[in-house]
Amino acid sequence: MKLPESFYLNSNVVEVAKSLLGKYLFTCIDGLLTGGYIVETEAYNGGIDKASHAYGNRLTSRTQTLFQHGGVAYVYLCYGIHEMLNVVTSVEGQPHAVLIRAINPTVGLDVMQHRRNMAVVKPTITSGPGSVGKALGISRKLNGISFQSDQLWIEDQGLTYAEENMVAAPRIGVAYAAEDALLPYRFYVKGNIYVSKPNR
DNA sequence: GAGCTGATTGTCT
DNA sequence: GACAATCAGCTCG
Numbered sequence: 001m002k003l004p005e006s007f008y009l010n011s012n013v014v015e016v017a018k019s020l021l022g023k024y025l026f027t028c029i030d031g032l033l034t035g036g037y038i039v040e041t042e043a044y045n046g047g048i049d050k051a052s053h054a055y056g057n058r059l060t061s062r063t064q065t066l067f068q069h070g071g072v073a074y075v076y077l078c079y080g081i082h083e084m085l086n087v088v089t090s091v092e093g094q095p096h097a098v099l100i101r102a103i104n105p106t107v108g109l110d111v112m113q114h115r116r117n118m119a120v121v122k123p124t125i126t127s128g129p130g131s132v133g134k135a136l137g138i139s140r141k142l143n144g145i146s147f148q149s150d151q152l153w154i155e156d157q158g159l160t161y162a163e164e165n166m167v168a169a170p171r172i173g174v175a176y177a178a179e180d181a182l183l184p185y186r187f188y189v190k191g192n193i194y195v196s197k198p199n200r
Numbered sequence: 201g202a203g204c205t206g207a208t209t210g211t212c213t
Numbered sequence: 214g215a216c217a218a219t220c221a222g223c224t225c226g
Contacts, residue, residue, distance in 0.1 A: 042207070051207070053222095062222065080219030082208050099207060130208050173207055 002153045008070030008089050013096035016089045017043035018187045021166055022159040025103055027152050029137035034108030036126065037159055040101040040188040040195050042171045044086070046094050051177035054095030065144045066095035073152055075133070075143040082130030085138045087147065087154070101129045101172070101186075102194045103136075112136070128196040165190045172197060 003023065010016050018041075026035030047057040053076070054066045065074045066088060074086040074097050086097040103126045105112060112135040113121050126135045138152075147153050168184040175181050188195045 044207075053207080060222070076207090077220065079206060079208050080221075084207065086207090101207090124209090128208070171207075176206080 002148060002155055005071050005148065008087065008147065009091060010070070011090045011094065011096070013045055013089050013098060014043045014185060016087070016096075017041040017098045017185065018166065018168075020087065020098060020100075020154070021187055021189055022161055024106070024155040024157050024159075025100065025136070025153075026107070026155065027136040027138065028150060032108060032111045032137065034105070034111050034136050036103040036105035036107065037157075038100060038102075038154075039104050039192040041186070042099040042101055043185040043187075044095075044097045044099065045183075045185065046090070046096045049177070049183075050180040051171060051174040052095065052097070057095065063095065066097055067093055068144065070096070071147050073142050073145050073147065075138055075140050077140060078130070083133040083138050083140060084129045085133050085136070085142075099129055100132055102127050102188070102192075102196050103132055104192060104194045105135070123193045127194045131196075161189060 070089040090096040
């Protein structure tokens with residue numbers, strides 16, 4: 001069953017990032033179903049987070065999606081190559097989002113393998129935000145789409161993790177964000193092979 | 201309009 | 214471990 005709209009309206013984006021661990025993310029692009037459960041996320045805490053694109057409530061054509069109500073996708077291009085998927089949360093006007101950094105694939109492995117041009121399936125197939133985007137067929141055409149749609153959605157299939165199996169750590173690649181780079185806004189499942197950086 | 205930078209990854213040494 | 218790939222947004226002029 002799809003997560004209800006209310007799940008995404010929580011104004012505590014850090015809480016949402018943590019509770020997304022173990023949730024199943026699916027895409028159905030060009031009629032091809034792919035998905036798996038989320039094992040790594042990062043929270044971006046709206047206008048007061050120097051690591052966020054919307055820091056200082058900066059409103060541009062790119063960031064306007066972040067200001068929408070929770071439950072839509074924010075997809076953007078990084079380094080000119082990688083399409084990254086975020087889950088927009090909280091109420092309209094609060095640019096909160098959760099970056100999906102890694103999933104444990106369960107459905108459509110052959111499709112993902114083809115999209116990634118991999119001769120053999122390796123854990124890197126969905127490890128890291130750029131890899132997740134590519135494997136799931138995410139493109140900027142999905143920017144602003146609802147997580148209640150039939151192209152992109154998240155399900156709760158009853159998978160949960162105990163506190164000791166979830167790790168909170170500083171985010172990746174945000175050194176420019178000064179003191180905000182140290183915040184423990186990255187969450188991952190301890191020991192899962194799809195987590196993008198070494199488990200500690 | 202030029203110049204720089206980034207929520208990264210794959211490849212080559 | 215270094216670095217190229219490649220483009221949108223931001224800052225200045």
